[in-house]
Amino acid sequence: MERSGIHGILFALAVVVLVLVGVITIGDRWWWLPPLASVHGGQIDNLFTITLAITGSVFVLVHLLLAYFVWRYRERSAEQRAYFYLENRPLEVTYTLIPALVLTGLITAGTRAWFEIQGPPPQNALPIRVIGEQFAWRFQYPGADGQLGRFHPRFVSESNPFGIDPDDPAGRDDIVATELHVPLNRPVVAYIDSKDVLHSFFVPALRVKQDAVPGMTTRFWFVASQVGMYDIPCAELCGQGHYIMRGQMVVESDAAFESWLAQQPTIATMLGLSQ
Numbered sequence: 001m002e003r004s005g006i007h008g009i010l011f012a013l014a015v016v017v018l019v020l021v022g023v024i025t026i027g028d029r030w031w032w033l034p035p036l037a038s039v040h041g042g043q044i045d046n047l048f049t050i051t052l053a054i055t056g057s058v059f060v061l062v063h064l065l066l067a068y069f070v071w072r073y074r075e076r077s078a079e080q081r082a083y084f085y086l087e088n089r090p091l092e093v094t095y096t097l098i099p100a101l102v103l104t105g106l107i108t109a110g111t112r113a114w115f116e117i118q119g120p121p122p123q124n125a126l127p128i129r130v131i132g133e134q135f136a137w138r139f140q141y142p143g144a145d146g147q148l149g150r151f152h153p154r155f156v157s158e159s160n161p162f163g164i165d166p167d168d169p170a171g172r173d174d175i176v177a178t179e180l181h182v183p184l185n186r187p188v189v190a191y192i193d194s195k196d197v198l199h200s201f202f203v204p205a206l207r208v209k210q211d212a213v214p215g216m217t218t219r220f221w222f223v224a225s226q227v228g229m230y231d232i233p234c235a236e237l238c239g240q241g242h243y244i245m246r247g248q249m250v251v252e253s254d255a256a257f258e259s260w261l262a263q264q265p266t267i268a269t270m271l272g273l274s275q
């Protein structure tokens, strides 16, 4: 057999192996999205699937056509000349309009989901402050008044690692924790702050990633839809210990959440203040 023939067979085999590996890992959900635990996350996953289906089919179609044209119009004789034309108006309009329409649809759907997540939370949403620091996450919950006490990095000290203003009466009854617990099926709004450098509050199970910016409070809201324990990695390279900056989010029933909350210390006890 000719050398080029062997190369052709090896190439075809490599393609078959790659396709099989792709189908087994992705088709069998071996290597796919992490578990989903939020209502908005379903919207994000749908967008992801639709985008992948559209771009994936275009990708496959274009490459099949490319392979066909390479084979169909291969050089057969020295006199053969390629057909050349400078422009083709109907073709150009078609291949500009179709992608433009598809992309506009995808971007519109994505923007709507984004504005919903970033937009005003429902009235009854439970506010939780998320505080990023080198290299951990801390969480502040409102007490009976439903209000979060003021936070500022200048209040951070050895005895006040959460940086809550000791003079803000709204903060006295606030509850602090180093693990995030959220009630199932109840809207939660996360107010995200940083004590030092840029971090990124990333909860793959919620399909949300939001920067923690020093001196600025960022926000998003969500409804946890699945009981369980989920990772909160920091998604911003924030220093030498970045790799250990990983918190936990526990989604649990209302009753379990309330009893957990009752066991956590308040700012007043932490700072030795009166309620």
Ligand SMILES: [Cu+2]
Pocket (backbone or CB within 6 Å): 132, 133, 134, 135, 198, 199, 200, 234, 235, 236, 237, 238, 242, 245
């Ligand atoms: Cu970080």
